[in-house]
Amino acid sequence: MVAITRVKQSVITPAEKAPEPNLGSELIPKQRYTTPEFMALEWEKLWTKVWLVGCREDEIPETGDYLTTDIGTESLLIVRGEDGKARTFYNVCNHRGNQVKFDHSGNSRTLQCAYHFWEYDLTGRLVSVPDEQDFTQGCPKDQLSLKTIRTDVWGGWVWFSLDPEGESLQEYLGIIPYHLGPYHFDRMAMVMNVTVESDCNWKTSVDAFNEVYHVQCIHPELSYTIDDVDVQIDLYDRHNRYLVPYHTYSPRLGYEPHEVPEILSNQLKAVGMNPDDYIGRVGEIRSAMQDYKRRTQQERGVDYSELNDDQLTDNYHYMIFPNLTLNIFSDRMMLFRQRPHETDPNKMYYDVTVHVRVPDNQPRPPMPDHEHVAFGERSLGLVLDQDAVNLPHVQKGMNSAAFEGLWISSQERRIRHMHHTLMKYIEA
Numbered sequence: 291m292v293a294i295t296r297v298k299q300s301v302i303t304p305a306e307k308a309p310e311p312n313l314g315s316e317l318i319p320k321q322r323y324t325t326p327e328f329m330a331l332e333w334e335k336l337w338t339k340v341w342l343v344g345c346r347e348d349e350i351p352e353t354g355d356y357l358t359t360d361i362g363t364e365s366l367l368i369v370r371g372e373d374g375k376a377r378t379f380y381n382v383c384n385h386r387g388n389q390v391k392f393d394h395s396g397n398s399r400t401l402q403c404a405y406h407f408w409e410y411d412l413t414g415r416l417v418s419v420p421d422e423q424d425f426t427q428g429c430p431k432d433q434l435s436l437k438t439i440r441t442d443v444w445g446g447w448v449w450f451s452l453d454p455e456g457e458s459l460q461e462y463l464g465i466i467p468y469h470l471g472p473y474h475f476d477r478m479a480m481v482m483n484v485t486v487e488s489d490c491n492w493k494t495s496v497d498a499f500n501e502v503y504h505v506q507c508i509h510p511e512l513s514y515t516i517d518d519v520d521v522q523i524d525l526y527d528r529h530n531r532y533l534v535p536y537h538t539y540s541p542r543l544g545y546e547p548h549e550v551p552e553i554l555s556n557q558l559k560a561v562g563m564n565p566d567d568y569i570g571r572v573g574e575i576r577s578a579m580q581d582y583k584r585r586t587q588q589e590r591g592v593d594y595s596e597l598n599d600d601q602l603t604d605n606y607h608y609m610i611f612p613n614l615t616l617n618i619f620s621d622r623m624m625l626f627r628q629r630p631h632e633t634d635p636n637k638m639y640y641d642v643t644v645h646v647r648v649p650d651n652q653p654r655p656p657m658p659d660h661e662h663v664a665f666g667e668r669s670l671g672l673v674l675d676q677d678a679v680n681l682p683h684v685q686k687g688m689n690s691a692a693f694e695g696l697w698i699s700s701q702e703r704r705i706r707h708m709h710h711t712l713m714k715y716i717e718a
C-alpha cells in the first residue's frame with residue numbers, strides 16, 4: 291500500500307493566467323500626471339474613496355502606541371486602544387484645529403492636544419477640557435470626539451478608508467488575501483522603513499514598477515538575474531500582477547552565459563549554496579535553487595509547503611490599487627507606497643519598506659526607525675536608485691508642450707489597466 295503524504299496546502303497562490311480584458315489602445319493623457327485639476331479630482335474621487343495602508347500592525351503593538359501618517363492634505367492618527375484594536379482618527383483637535391500629535395510615533399495613555407490641553411481617550415472620546423464651564427456654546431465633551439476613520443487589518447497592516455461608507459476592506463482587496471495568504475506577511479518582520487520626497491507624480495513612480503520593458507535600459511545588471519521577457523501579466527478586477535522569473539538570465543542577451551555571473555553567484559551564496567560546486571548550466575540555476583530551498587527548508591527553519599516551486603525564486607509582483615507595489619519572494623517582500631503631495635502634482639512621497647521572513651529558530655529583528663529623507667540623501671540600493679534618478683526627468687518631460695501622453699506597449703499594459711481602474715473612480 292502506498293502512503294500518501296498530504297502537503298499542507300489549505301490555500302495556494304493561483305499561478306494560472308487570467309483572461310485578458312480589452313482595455314483599448316488610446317493614448318493616456320499626460321494631464322493626469324501634471325495638472326492641479328486632475329490632482330483635485332483624484333483627491334475627491336480616489337484618495338477619499340479607496341482603502342489605504344496606514345502602518346504595520348507591529349509599529350503600534352502596545353496600548354497607547356500611536357503613529358501619524360499623511361495622505362494629501364490630511365494627517366491621520368492611528369492608535370492602539372485598551373481593547374487591542376487599532377483606530378484611525380483625523381489628527382486634529384476639535385477645539386482650534388491644532389494637530390493632536392506632531393511626531394511620527396510614540397506612546398501615550400491619552401491623546402492630549404498641546405495647545406490648550408483638551409484630552410481625548412484612546413477611543414477618540416473627549417474626556418477633559420480645562421475650564422469647561424467657560425464655553426458659552428455649552429460643554430463640548432459630548433459633541434467633539436476625534437473624527438474616526440474606518441480602520442481594518444489585513445496582512446499585518448493597518449488599513450484605513452476616508453470614505454465613511456462604501457465597501458469593506460475585504461471587498462476592496464478582492465483576490466488579494468486569497469492570492470497572497472500563503473506568504474503570511476503578518477509573520478514577516480520589517481527591517482527598513484524609508485520615506486523619500488520625490489520630484490514626480492505618484493503615478494509616474496507606480497508606472498515604473500509595473501513594467502519590465504525598461505529593465506534592459508535602466509537596469510542592465512539585472513539581465514544577469516531576471517528573465518524580463520517571459521513575464522506573465524494578469525489583470526484582475528482592479529488589482530494586477532506580473533510573475534517575473536528570477537535567478538536566471540535575460541533572453542535579450544541573445545546567449546546563455548557560460549560562467550555563472552557574479553550577481554547569480556552571490557545569490558547562490560545567499561541561500562547557502564556554494565557556487566564553486568555548481569556544475570549545471572546557468573539557465574538551470576533557477577530550478578537548482580528551487581530544489582535546494584525545498585530540500586533544506588526544515589534545517590533552515592522555514593516552511594515552504596504553501597508555495598509552489600516558482601515562488602521559491604521568482605518575484606510574484608502585485609499591484610494593489612492604487613498605490614501599493616509588492617515585490618514578493620519566499621523569504622522577503624519589498625513594499626513601495628506612493629503618496630500624493632499636498633499641493634503639487636509634480637511631487638510625491640515614496641515609502642519603501644522591506645520585510646523579511648524570520649526562520650522559526652531565530653529571534654525577530656528590532657523594528658527599524660522610520661527615516662524621512664530628501665531625494666538623494668540616502669541610497670535605496672542600486673536598482674531603486676537607478677529608477678529614482680530617472681523619474682524626475684520623466685516628470686519634467688511630461689510637462690513639455692511637445693508631449694501629449696503615454697504610448698503604451700502590450701508589455702506595459704499593467705499601466706493601462708491601472709488607468710482603467712483609476713478612471714472608473716474618477717468618472718463614478
Ligand SMILES: [Fe+2]
Pocket residue numbers: 498499504505508509673677
Ligand atoms: Fe526600474
